[in-house]
Structure formats: C-alpha cells, structure tokens
Amino acid sequence: MTVLLAVEGVSKRFRGLLAVDGVSFQIARGSIFAVIGPNGAGKTTLFNIIAGAFAPNGGSIAFGGERIDGLTPDEICRRGIGRTFQVVRPFPALSVEDNVLIGAMLRRHDPASARRHAHEVLARLELFGKRHQPASTLTLPDRKRLEVARALATDPKLLLLDEVMAGLRPAETDRMVSILRELNRDFGLTILLIEHVMRAVMALAARVLVLHHGAAISEGAPDAVVRDPAVVQSYLGAEAVD
Template sequence: MSALLAIDGVSKRFRGLLAVDRVSLAVPEGAIVAVIGPNGAGKTTLFNMIAGVHAPDTGTIRFAGRRIDGLPPDQICRQGIGRTFQIVRPFPALTVEDNVMVGALLHRRQAPQARLRAHEVLRWLDLYDKRAQRAATLTLPDRKRLEVARALATDPRLLLLDEVMAGLRPTETDRMVAVLKQLNQASGLTIVLIEHVMRAVMALAARILVLHHGAAIAEGAPEEVVRHPAVIHSYLGAEDVA
C-alpha cells in the first residue's frame, strides 16, 4: 500500500448516531480526492478523524505509512496534514499576515523566514494586498482564502479542505480551483476536499468518494460517480447530472 493517506474501515459513533460507518479510502501521493454527500453524511466527522479532533471507534488511519488515528490535532499537523475548518476560524484580532505567520512558524524558527513564506502564500491566495488588515474585517470569501493560506503555510504534504468554495462567487471558485491545481501540479501537494460546489469538484478531483448516512456508497472517477444510480438517488438529484 503506497497511498499517502490510507483510511481503513473507520467508524465513529456519537451516542446513538453512527456518523461514519466503516469507511475506507486510499489517497495516493499527489492526488486530489473529493468527498461529497448530503448534509449530515459524515464528511466532516471523517475529516475530524483524519485531523485528530476525534479518534475513530474502529479502523485505522495511516499517513505516509504511520498510524495517526487517535493522535492529537497538533501532532497530526506537524506530520504534514494541514486542514481548514468548515466554519472558518481565523484569529480575529490578528492581521491577515500574522494569521498566516502562525502557520509558517510551525517549521521555521525565525520570524523573518516565516514572513517570507507567509507573503508567498498570501500572494497565491490573492490576500497579499490585505495583509495588514485584521482578520475580523475580512469578508467571508476572504476568510475562506485565509483558512487555506494559513493551512498551506504549515507546508503540508496533505491538505484537507472543508467546503472552502462555499460562499464564493463562480469566478472566485474558478480562481481557487486554479490555485489548488497549480499547487498540486507544482509541488505535488495531495488534497482531500469536502465540497458541495460540483463545479469545483468536477474541475479538481481525480476521484470522488460519496458518503451517505455515514457509509461510502460510491467511489471512483467523477464521470462514473455522478452516473452511479445510488448517488443520483441519494444526493445529486436528476437535474444536477446533466
């Protein structure tokens, strides 16, 4: 198994609710994989297990060959997994630049080096001109970009993106897609994204995993998945397929 991220039969139960039910997923290095499904399908719970917020009840998660399930979030990030939050969590009183500096300092001891990295990332995400603003003053699309910038600044090998396109206008979505594609191609960054915006999913993902009621109901190339009867039935609805 040479996958960078190997999820094997993970489940998570909250009280009576089985949020994730024996889901497996292998993400090769350099791949872009999307996780889709209706609200409450368990996508974010799956993410939270990868990122260390929850430990899975059963199953294992390996990153670069090492078991990471059950590790705390900071250790998982230090191993090379960056994440964004679906409900954005900027550091509101800090400037945009300082927000990204925090991430950049993870693998850099000195502030000046981290600043260079922060500026680089801010340029990618079109936030460079807003770097002196407090994060609290940003619009939602900019906050989404800041989430991505901050996670990228930690130099991840794997980036987990939780609905970063939500709330973006179509042109902004295209821009974000282009940035992510560029990062993926230039540096081999592996990306797993939860996304409702099918325009972005179809443009980015080489593979799609569909969750429904916590279980994986389909997995494959985008064209196959959107034609899968169970997927159409449970999630996409007939008009979206065309």
C-alpha cells in the same frame, strides 16, 4: 501509485448515531480526492477524525505508512496534514500576515524566515495586498482563502479542505479552483476536499468518494460516480446534470 493516506474501516459513533460507518479509501500521493454526500452523511465527522479532532471508535488511518488515528490535532499537523474549517476560524484581531505567519512558524522558528514564507503563501493565495488588514475585516471569499493560506504555511504534504467553496459565488469558486489546481501542480500537494459544490469537485478531483448515512456508497472518477444510480438516487438527483 504510492498511497499517502489510507483510511481503513473507520467508524465513529455519537451515542446512538453511527456517524461514520466502516469507511475505507486511499489517497494517492500528489492527487486530488473529493468526498461528497448529502447533509448529515458524515463528511465533516470523517474529516475531523482524519484531522485528529475525534478519535475513531474503530478502524485505522495511516499517513505515509504511519498510524495517525487517535493523535491530537496539533500532532496531526506536525506530521504534515493541514486543515481548514468549514466555518472559518481566523485569528480575528491579528493581521492577515500574522495569521499566516503563525502557520509558517511551525517549521521556521526564526521570525524573519517565517515571514518570508508567509509572504510567498499570501502572494499565492492573492492576499498579499491585504496583509496588513486585521483578519476580521476580510470578506468571506478572502477569509476562505486565508484559511487555505494559513494551513498551507505549515508546509503540509496533505491539505484537508472542509467546504472551502461554500458560500462563494461562481467567479470566486473558479478562482479558488485555479489556485488549488496550481498548488497541486506546482508543489505536488495532495488535497482532500469535502465539498458540496459539484462544479468544483468535477473541475478538481481525480477521484470521488460518496458518503450516505455514514457509509461509502460509491467511489471512482467524478464522471463515473455522478452516473452511478445509487449516487443519483441518494443524493445528486437533477443537480448532477449541472
């Protein structure tokens, strides 16, 4: 396998709290990788370090063989990593189309070709029919897909998804799962999911990393990880059987 993202001993401390404690993992190009763990396990902090919102206190992150730890969020995006936000952040006053268009303009300076690309992405995320609506009028499932669409429009090699399933009903979750699976299959898009919804993790991820109190306690194929006694005890409990 070729490694697209290599996280090596990454730590992040907030005052006295060690939020991420020497976490290492690698994501293979073209794969779907999930990070799970209970609330407060450091998932979102880890995510934000990769996305450039925080610089780590220790360790390194390499993307496509180049160090990216400590770069700013916009530099990380220009390197080819797209992200979504756990609490969605659309550009509320702008139309759905313009939201995605702004993403598309990263690699297409000509507005006409950026708009064509935005249309393709909107169609793929099943938002094309709503493209003239202001983003503020969308429902939560639509906003979640708009987050993905906007990040996708920047042509990322790696897509970071921060709990895109949270708050979705099961039918909406399945819809998102199938969209992500198609993106992975059709474009070879590598995806890193931070996720609580085990239904989605089990359906999508080839590998899963479990965080607990900032440290990695298990890593492997999803069905192996959910049977790992350490994982069951710390986090999943009866939920793993669902």
